[in-house]
Amino acid sequence: xTENKFNFTDNRLRNIQPVPDKKRSYFYDTKTDGxxxxxxAAGTLSFQFQTWDTARKKPVTKSLGKYPKLSITAARKKxxxxxxxxxxxxxxxxxxxxxxxxxRFDAIFELWMEQFSKPHKSSWREDERRFNLxxxxxxxxxxxxxxxxxxxxxxxxxxxxxxxxxxxEGETVxxxxxxxxxxxxxxxxxxxxxxxxxxxxxVKKFRETSRDRFLQPNELKSFFKALYHADTPELLRDYVxxxxxxxxxxxxxxSMRWNEISFDRLIWTVPAQKSKNSEPMSIPLVIDTLKILxxxxxxxxxxxxxxxNGKTGHYGEPKRAWGTMTKRAGLIDVRLxxxxxxxxxxxxMTGASSTIVGKTLGHKSPEATAVYARLxxxxxxxxxxxxxxxxxxxxxxxxxVISIGGTSGHQHQKSTATNTL
Numbered sequence: 001x002t003e004n005k006f007n008f009t010d011n012r013l014r015n016i017q018p019v020p021d022k023k024r025s026y027f028y029d030t031k032t033d034g035x036x037x038x039x040x041a042a043g044t045l046s047f048q049f050q051t052w053d054t055a056r057k058k059p060v061t062k063s064l065g066k067y068p069k070l071s072i073t074a075a076r077k078k079x080x081x082x083x084x085x086x087x088x089x090x091x092x093x094x095x096x097x098x099x100x101x102x103x104r105f106d107a108i109f110e111l112w113m114e115q116f117s118k119p120h121k122s123s124w125r126e127d128e129r130r131f132n133l134x135x136x137x138x139x140x141x142x143x144x145x146x147x148x149x150x151x152x153x154x155x156x157x158x159x160x161x162x163x164x165x166x167x168x169e170g171e172t173v174x175x176x177x178x179x180x181x182x183x184x185x186x187x188x189x190x191x192x193x194x195x196x197x198x199x200x201x202x203v204k205k206f207r208e209t210s211r212d213r214f215l216q217p218n219e220l221k222s223f224f225k226a227l228y229h230a231d232t233p234e235l236l237r238d239y240v241x242x243x244x245x246x247x248x249x250x251x252x253x254x255s256m257r258w259n260e261i262s263f264d265r266l267i268w269t270v271p272a273q274k275s276k277n278s279e280p281m282s283i284p285l286v287i288d289t290l291k292i293l294x295x296x297x298x299x300x301x302x303x304x305x306x307x308x309n310g311k312t313g314h315y316g317e318p319k320r321a322w323g324t325m326t327k328r329a330g331l332i333d334v335r336l337x338x339x340x341x342x343x344x345x346x347x348x349m350t351g352a353s354s355t356i357v358g359k360t361l362g363h364k365s366p367e368a369t370a371v372y373a374r375l376x377x378x379x380x381x382x383x384x385x386x387x388x389x390x391x392x393x394x395x396x397x398x399x400x401v402i403s404i405g406g407t408s409g410h411q412h413q414k415s416t417a418t419n420t421l
Contacts, residue, residue, distance in 0.1 A: 007031050008072050018043055035079035037067065047075040049082040053091070060086065060093050065195050078194060090115065105147070105185075106140035108192045116191055123251065123276075127184060134159050134173075134181040147189075147199035156182050156203060175206030213338045214345040219331055220394040226329035236321045238292050239306055240339065245289045245388050247343030247361050249276065250336055255314050256305040261285075261293060267377070270362075281362045284381035286388050346387040356383045 006012060008029040018041050019025040026048075029035040034051040047064040064070060064078045085092055095111060109131055117124040131140075138155055139147075159178035164171045186200040215223055227237055243253045252270050260269050270281040285293070296305060306315035317336065326334050344357045352360075359380050 004028060005030055008035070008037065008075075010068070010072065013037065013045060013067060013072070016045070029076070029079075032076040032079050034083050035064075035076060047078075049079045049092075051083060051086055053086055055089055056091065060091075062092050062096055063195060085115070103144045104140065105142055105144065105188075106136065108144070109135070109140070109188055112188045112192050116187075130181055130184055133165070134162075134177075135185065139185075144193065144196065149199055149202045152182070152185070152199050153203050160206070176208045179205040179208065213333060213335070214342040215331075215334065215338065215391075217394045217397060219329075219334075220391055221397050222329040223326075223331060223334075224392070224395045226325050229325075229328060231328070232325055233321065235306065235315065236318050236325065238296060239315060239318065240322075240325075240336075242289055242292055242305075243336065244339045244343060244391070245286055245384070246283050247340050247384075248283055249340065249362075250317060254306060254317065255312070257303050258297065258300065258305060259303070261305070263290070263294070266290065266381070275362070277362065282377060283360075283362075284377050284384055286381065286385045288388055288392070342391075343384070343387060346391055347383050350383070350386045350390050352383040352387070356380055360384060 004026065005028045008031065016027070016037075016039060018039050023041050025039050027037045027039070029037070034049050036048050036050055038046045038048055045067040047067055047070055048061055049064055050059060050061045052058075053060045062082060064075050064082075067075070070078075082092055095115075113124065113128065117127045121127065138158070156178055159173050159181060160175055162173045164173055182200060182203060182205060186198065189196070189198045189200060226232065227240060239253060242248075242256075243250065246253070246268065248268075248270070252274055255274060256268070260271065261267075262269070266285045268283045268285055270283065272278055272280050275281045293305065300307075302313070304314040307313065308315040310316050319336075322336055340361065344361050347357050347360060348354075356379060359377075360383070
């Protein structure tokens with residue numbers, strides 16, 4: 001081992017000295033490929049990444065940050081990421097030059113979308129939508145040097161003063177939406193400009209209240225009545241019912257493909273690239289769901305269960321049609337995502353354990369992972385069947401049936417009708 005190659009440790013770097021008569025000297029970490037340390041004649045230490053770019057047949061170098069502000073551990077992680085980028089065919093020097101030449105936030109956001117969001121996130125369109133709604137106009141053309149914690153804090157607070165796109169007059173954007181936008185900007189700065197101080201650091205998120213809205217027995221009765229109304233399009237009705245009966249995420253139902261459905265095994269497998277947890281997810285299909293799928297399959301000419309005319313080729317989120325249908329049902333503050341929560345809530349009300357509900361909805365936590373891995377789908381399907389039957393039974397309940405459970409903003413009463421559950 002030569003003198004300029006050794007295992008980087010804090011003790012070694014704190015005591016390292018410039019090489020006499022040299023403006024810059026370089027030392028290489030034996031633990032991480034491509035990581036090197038530059039020391040100037042003045043004694044300034046900086047981490048760099050350097051490797052041979054096989055695709056472009058040239059050496060490439062990129063600055064990672066100064067030591068000790070950038071720790072050895074963090075520098076090694078960055079070096080590993082840069083090596084992966086080079087191996088994937090990225091021109092890391094060109095990307096770095098783009099940031100220097102086009103140091104506006106919209107430029108680094110575009111770069112982030114191409115390198116991080118689109119290749120690795122099934123929800124990349126949500127990142128793009130959030131940027132266009134809350135970030136592009138106020139911050140897109142700002143130079144990176146303009147960003148400070150104070151300005152980020154003012155922008156974050158200002159989002160909650162904006163009129164909600166599809167809300168009632170005077171209804172403003174929620175704190176949780178503002179928090180998601182803040183998280184997006186934070187991530188872009190962390191991953192694209194790691195050498196710069198992140199201006200989002202120190203900006204506190206708003207306190208959020210978990211939403212617990214789900215459809216109650218009296219609401220389900222009017223909900224099903226409106227859903228089966230002659231004015232409700234069949235496409236919307238089928239999409240809503242499958243969303244309700246599977247408890248799946250909206251994006252997964254919208255993009256459901258026929259090759260993901262096993263009619264023999266009664267299972268819908270959501271691929272890893274479409275799953276929020278980046279792992280394949282098996283969702284049991286109850287009888288009512290299978291009937292809908294079998295009917296749609298007979299007339300289908302698309303790879304999608306719910307085809308559409310847009311760029312994606314599948315059905316887009318039917319917010320307007322959903323609003324019309326829920327208004328017809330006389331329902332207040334009910335969102336498409338509440339269908340997912342409704343399945344879980346009715347499973348709980350009909351006796352399912354938290355483990356069964358978690359398996360149904362694909363919730364993942366370190367404590368439950370081992371249990372989920374061993375859990376058979378049969379009890380999950382049985383629980384879902386019970387919940388679906390209970391929900392459908394509300395169509396025949398008397399008109400005056402009141403709420404059960406903890407629905408926000410609703411008055412709580414008691415009724416003997418709930419005892420049938």
